[in-house]
Amino acid sequence: MKEDFLHYLWKFKKFDVLNLKTFTGEAITISNVGQYLALAGPDFFNAQITIGNQKWAGNVEIHLKSSDWYVHHHERDTGYENVILHVVWEHDTEIFRSNNTEIPVLELKHYVDAVTVANYQSLLTPKSWIFCEKELKDTDEFVLKNWQERLFFERLERKSKPIFDLLAATNQDWEAVLFQLLAKNFGLNSNGEIFMTIAQSIPFSVIRKESFEVENLEALLLGTAGLLDLEKEDTYFKDLKFRYFYMVHKFQLETKTVAPVQFFKHRPDNFPTIRLSQLANVYHREQNLFSKICSLNSLDEMYALFQVSASNYWQNHYQFDKESPKKKKVLSQSFIDLLIINTIIPIQFAYARSIGKEIIEDLIPLLRAIKPEKNAVVDKFSSFGIKPQSAFETQSMLQLKNEYCNKSKCLSCAIGLALVKNN
Template identity: 75%
Template sequence: MKEDFLHYIWRFKKFNILDLKTHQGESLTIINVGQYLELSGPDFFNAQILIEGQKWAGNVEIHIKSSDWYVHHHEKDDAYDSVILHVVWEHDTEIHRKNNTEIPVLELKNYVDPSILSNYQSLVAPKSWIFCEKQINQVDEFVLKNWQERLFFERLERKSKPIFDLLNQTNQDWEAVLFCLLAKNFGLNTNGDTFLKIAQSIPFATIRKESFEVENLEALIFGTAGLLDADKEDNYFKDLKFRYFYLLHKYQLDKEIIEPVQFFKHRPDNFPTIRLSQLSNLYHLHQNLFSKISALKSLQSCYNLFQIPSSLYWNTHYQFDKVSPKKNKRLSKSFVDLIVINTIIPIQFAYLKSQGKEIAEDFINLLMEIAPEKNSIVDKFTSFGIVSKNAFYSQSLLQLKNEYCNQSLCLQCSIGMDLLKNK
């Protein structure tokens, strides 16, 4: 038994509200259960009840046992002086206010239908992955679809927070923020944080000024990444290294110490050299990129914008000084899909939010054009009968697992609440 179950029971009146009596034997009528705060202080604010016909307005506190009041030291906290009803599962001791008056107690176990308790115990039974893994495929389809949409927008809200942090760091420069986000996502999971630090180490004003020569962009980005620190015989390497130190002097930049980029466990097309070259070419080919990205509405328009190659040198190399068979290394559609999911949609969402504009359904429609991500979380939900048809569904399931299932917030989840209903 957890308190969040009792919060659910009280909040949604999932108990017999007729002929209620306090533990003291007085008649009790609930007018308003109060506002569920989920903050410090009493659990429900501004409730209204009748006790023996006398109307009371104030707060309601909920515990498993009455004695938890003292366990949590509420008797020493002025915030609990306005509690008009103590709702518990089991009453084991009287609770008094500071003026020594007894606080009325409602013992819920006498009024909750056994089937609701059984559903709850079934829901929170020991899990192997998530609590409801044996029941989730029984959830009403309408409930599931509406919850997935809510989860998707919650995920966008979460992704927008670091965007607004970057805005504060860049003096509200959306172009600079976009550069940082793209860099992070070009680095994927392994190099994402390092690529972000690289982008943050180069003033975006310098990127703007040097974008007309892709070699200068590569020199700045590769040099900041530490990829030009060694001595090599390769002429392209030597040229980039010369340009890098020239640009450091030109813009009076400090040589940042960035953790090394990782090649290990990457397919060659995802080597940091290739991805950083493609990022450089993106900013060489598209000035004012933010205005173009903020206007994207269809997946095909995203593919068109990101038809980006690496520099010619990298068609025959994956690393400096090591020749490889010739291959044009353009961004693949699957890679652009990841950019749409992790960069384009979040920054469009954040921009609309910053402008106070209505959040359009276009985000959902765009994600519905993209195949679902392939990862262990999506695969596990599939094994339970919850199949992701597209990236909209897979993004929703990632939010569900990470923010609800992993936190055991079953009673704040529409799926958990639906499974608790009497069938």
């Protein structure tokens, strides 16, 4: 048993509140359980309780055992002087304030229904993947749908934090932040951090100035990635290399060494050469990309904005000096979907927040119109009976798994709470 179960019981009064008594036999009446504080200090602040004939207002501290008070060294902390009730599962020692008055104790195990305890223990029994995997498919649809909206909102808030961190590092340059985020997402999982480092190594003012020549943008990106370091006979390679070192000298750029980009295990269409060329073409075609993205209201507009392909050279190449069958390497709809999910919607949300607007209700329909993502987490949820119909649901699933299931926060989860209550 964990303390968070006792927090749940107290917060929602999931025990026999009509017949409560302290360990010494005084009647307890709860007028207000107090405000739950997930911070340092007592667990519930400003509770209102009558013990015997005396009304009290103060804090409630909760432990599995009374002796945990000393294990956590609360006797040394003046912040616990206002505790009016010590709620425990098992009382094993008396607790005193600094003035030697004893703190009343409620031993909760005598007042909790056995079924509630059994449901909790069943939920927390280790399973192969997550605690509630066997019960997931029976989750009430109303509970699930409402919880998904909350999870999606939490995920957007989590994604917005690094955006604001990047803004602080770029003197509030939204265009520069967008460039870095797009670069990361063009790199997918294996090259994402490397692509972001590349984008951060090039002042965005240089991207702005050179965006009218796509070859210059390609040279900057490929050169910073280290893909122009070797000697090759290819004419296009030589041209890009000349352009790159000319711009390094012109703008006094640092030739930082980044980690090698990865070709291994990638399908050719995801080779870093192709993705960096496509990114260069996005910025060649759209000089004010951030303002355009913030004005987008529909998926069709988003798809149209990213209808770009790699440069002509790459139509019959995947690497320098190695010719391949001709193929126009455009951004696929599934790839643009990833950009929408991981870049466009988070940055729209963050920008709206920065100017005091809430647009969550506008963003949910967009995600509902995008096909569900494919990844190991989504596949696992599907195998346990929760089959997503859209990217909105898969984003909620990722938040659920990462922030609740992986951290065993079942009693902070609407699904876990419903199972403990109704199982």
